[in-house]
Amino acid sequence: MELFIAQNIKKQYANHLALNKVSISVNKQRIFGLLGPNGAGKTTLIRIINQITAPDDGKLFFAGERLIPKHTAEIGYLPEERGLYKKMKVGEQALYLAQLKGLSRHEALIRLKKWFERMDIQAWWDKKVEELSKGMQQKVQFIITVIHEPQLLIFDEPFSGFDPINVNILKEEILQLRDKGATIIFSTHNMSSVEELCDDIALIDKAEKILDGGVKDIKQQYKDNIYEVLCNSMNDEINDVLKPGYRMIEKAEEGSLTRLKIKVPPHTHSNELLQNLIQYVEIHEYRELLPSMNDIFIRKVNEASGNESMNQIANNL
Amino acid sequence: MNKISLIIQREYLTRVKKKSFIVMTILGPVLMAALFIVPVYLAQMGGEVKTIQVVDETGMFSHRFENTKELIFKPLDLDIEQAKAIFPNSGDDALLYIPITELSVPSSAFLYFDKQPTMIIKSHINSSMRREVESLKLAASGIDPDIMRSIKSSVNLVTIKLHEGGKEEKKFSEVATILGFVSAILIYMFVFMFGSQVMRGVIEEKTSRIVEVIVSSVKPFQLMMGKIVGIGLVGLTQFLLWVVLTLMIVVGFQTAFPEKFRASETENKMISNTRITDANQSIEETLQIDESVMAQVAEGIRSINFSAIIFSFLFYFLGGYLLYAALFAAIGGAVDNETDSQQFMLPITIPLIIALVMAQYVINEPNGPISFWLSIIPLTSPVIMMIRIPFGVPYFDLGLSVVLLILGFLGTTWLAAKIYRTGILMYGKKVDYAELWKWLRYKG
Numbered sequence: 106m107e108l109f110i111a112q113n114i115k116k117q118y119a120n121h122l123a124l125n126k127v128s129i130s131v132n133k134q135r136i137f138g139l140l141g142p143n144g145a146g147k148t149t150l151i152r153i154i155n156q157i158t159a160p161d162d163g164k165l166f167f168a169g170e171r172l173i174p175k176h177t178a179e180i181g182y183l184p185e186e187r188g189l190y191k192k193m194k195v196g197e198q199a200l201y202l203a204q205l206k207g208l209s210r211h212e213a214l215i216r217l218k219k220w221f222e223r224m225d226i227q228a229w230w231d232k233k234v235e236e237l238s239k240g241m242q243q244k245v246q247f248i249i250t251v252i253h254e255p256q257l258l259i260f261d262e263p264f265s266g267f268d269p270i271n272v273n274i275l276k277e278e279i280l281q282l283r284d285k286g287a288t289i290i291f292s293t294h295n296m297s298s299v300e301e302l303c304d305d306i307a308l309i310d311k312a313e314k315i316l317d318g319g320v321k322d323i324k325q326q327y328k329d330n331i332y333e334v335l336c337n338s339m340n341d342e343i344n345d346v347l348k349p350g351y352r353m354i355e356k357a358e359e360g361s362l363t364r365l366k367i368k369v370p371p372h373t374h375s376n377e378l379l380q381n382l383i384q385y386v387e388i389h390e391y392r393e394l395l396p397s398m399n400d401i402f403i404r405k406v407n408e409a410s411g412n413e414s415m416n417q418i419a420n421n422l
Numbered sequence: 423m424n425k426i427s428l429i430i431q432r433e434y435l436t437r438v439k440k441k442s443f444i445v446m447t448i449l450g451p452v453l454m455a456a457l458f459i460v461p462v463y464l465a466q467m468g469g470e471v472k473t474i475q476v477v478d479e480t481g482m483f484s485h486r487f488e489n490t491k492e493l494i495f496k497p498l499d500l501d502i503e504q505a506k507a508i509f510p511n512s513g514d515d516a517l518l519y520i521p522i523t524e525l526s527v528p529s530s531a532f533l534y535f536d537k538q539p540t541m542i543i544k545s546h547i548n549s550s551m552r553r554e555v556e557s558l559k560l561a562a563s564g565i566d567p568d569i570m571r572s573i574k575s576s577v578n579l580v581t582i583k584l585h586e587g588g589k590e591e592k593k594f595s596e597v598a599t600i601l602g603f604v605s606a607i608l609i610y611m612f613v614f615m616f617g618s619q620v621m622r623g624v625i626e627e628k629t630s631r632i633v634e635v636i637v638s639s640v641k642p643f644q645l646m647m648g649k650i651v652g653i654g655l656v657g658l659t660q661f662l663l664w665v666v667l668t669l670m671i672v673v674g675f676q677t678a679f680p681e682k683f684r685a686s687e688t689e690n691k692m693i694s695n696t697r698i699t700d701a702n703q704s705i706e707e708t709l710q711i712d713e714s715v716m717a718q719v720a721e722g723i724r725s726i727n728f729s730a731i732i733f734s735f736l737f738y739f740l741g742g743y744l745l746y747a748a749l750f751a752a753i754g755g756a757v758d759n760e761t762d763s764q765q766f767m768l769p770i771t772i773p774l775i776i777a778l779v780m781a782q783y784v785i786n787e788p789n790g791p792i793s794f795w796l797s798i799i800p801l802t803s804p805v806i807m808m809i810r811i812p813f814g815v816p817y818f819d820l821g822l823s824v825v826l827l828i829l830g831f832l833g834t835t836w837l838a839a840k841i842y843r844t845g846i847l848m849y850g851k852k853v854d855y856a857e858l859w860k861w862l863r864y865k866g
Contacts, residue, residue, distance in 0.1 A: 157642075
């Protein structure tokens, strides 16, 4: 079931088209990755979802209703450009921002105390933000994003600027939030984080959506039918014993064993290759190689815009 | 609405709790009270007794000098050379020498001194001698000084405004001038001080990157208005505290040291300048100042419709602030740091400065065409109208000015909101006027 739907969203800035008829639908209790190179229009779409800017055209639905200002209380947003009032005390500030999201002061206080304890930063309550380390500030920002227990959480480049320890804490927390019922939109150009976390994705490039769907489905769709095999070394040339149409594309010696990559025709059952190989070698490992999201991302963006922008994307990555 | 009040609360409380606010709130009244008290106090300090030796060759003046609390005249029976020889060791302060001249009535004198004598001493000697010379001359020409005194008169021009239906109203332009000018300056200061605080507040939110977190909960317009109103309330608080504290200090000082304020003869003029508004007391204490003038000032003060002035002061005070604060907020939204704000500050500083420069002209001609236009154009009206009001302004002008100021405030707010909501989300972009014009045309 969809928690959030955007239909044909269009947004034009002076002489720059930021979004051109982009539609996405975000399923409930899933982690949705909004992917694309820098400047593709991700942040614009996110600002539209947060009702910070209005689209020129298109419809937005939240939990079956048209998106209206009251829904801001149901959305938590961690922007890419994020910060806190430097001179304000941490606790006071968290309380203020929680109240702006519609919590009562009393409720906000109870929840904040719980979160501060959980993140082990109670001692910072009366400190000014400028006295905090970057990592501590990021924890506070995360708490502020989730404090009102929104149905939809939006993280824009959440890991940029986080140190590795905090990235792990953050990932754990995000997964837990999903398991407790939250739906998460995740905007990034960092593909490796997508594979572990996202259930679904939409790929946006140059203001257009060029791909969307479940991560597993997309990987199946874009797979190259390559299998990796770890087997004992053999004297015969492997290509000679393979069935017609099968082709070894890579071979590496690992001690007394050999690691092979074999490409098969589309729609070949994995057991067929296995049966073929079993006759000649002893198999230690056997698995299908699926393309990484990064490969798919680059291929799709490349398809969409030709080689010219390839370099640019490579730079962005 | 609840969110706006949260924002107002935060803006207000964080500023009021700041050390700089508390320091300014205390320092302001101390400085202002000092303005009232120090001149009085200084006059007292200078009040040590001075002794002046007098060598009067004519014999006409020496007994004419009246001793006062601070001045003692000591006639000497020496000739001038001897007196000069003794003077340096005498410990007295000055030596007055009135030589005998060919003329029947001498008209010049020399004052030898060790330390430069004060203006008060000089003018006291001068007026004592002049009075004597005058009466001598009158006597010489056969005119009775008493007759002369009755002829000498000061003309007292009472200005009366004649209303339709024959109702008369006395006008006192001196009081009106001071009142108008003081209110105008206060409004000018208030707009600048707190307007630029709005700008700095917006820039702070932008540079600390908190603004996007906030606008995901509230509309940019709410954030902007919350800030403007919150800081406006800080300004009002500070202003009211200043008025109350200044009055407390001045009154407290007067009660604690009443003798300091009972002016002696020579100080009268000085004090009455600083206390022209304190009419009742001044009348009692003033001996030299013509009583009818004082009565006029008192009447002048009574004739001014204070409730109307206070009401319009508050209106223009707030209206002017709101109008400019919106513009300041827009600038804050458009730039990344305070140095970049200079180019945009100019167009909103100029009208205010023009208003202040034209103040003198408006005082001279409160109902001239320039005064009329400046007092209805919203950018200058908060300053200029406050100068005009004590002189009496036609209801039409006032109504037009009020309506235009409200419209102007709504207009600048609408304009500012458009620039603001785009600007706060633009980082690291050098903005020029062409860019601002584009922002104005973006859809929500």
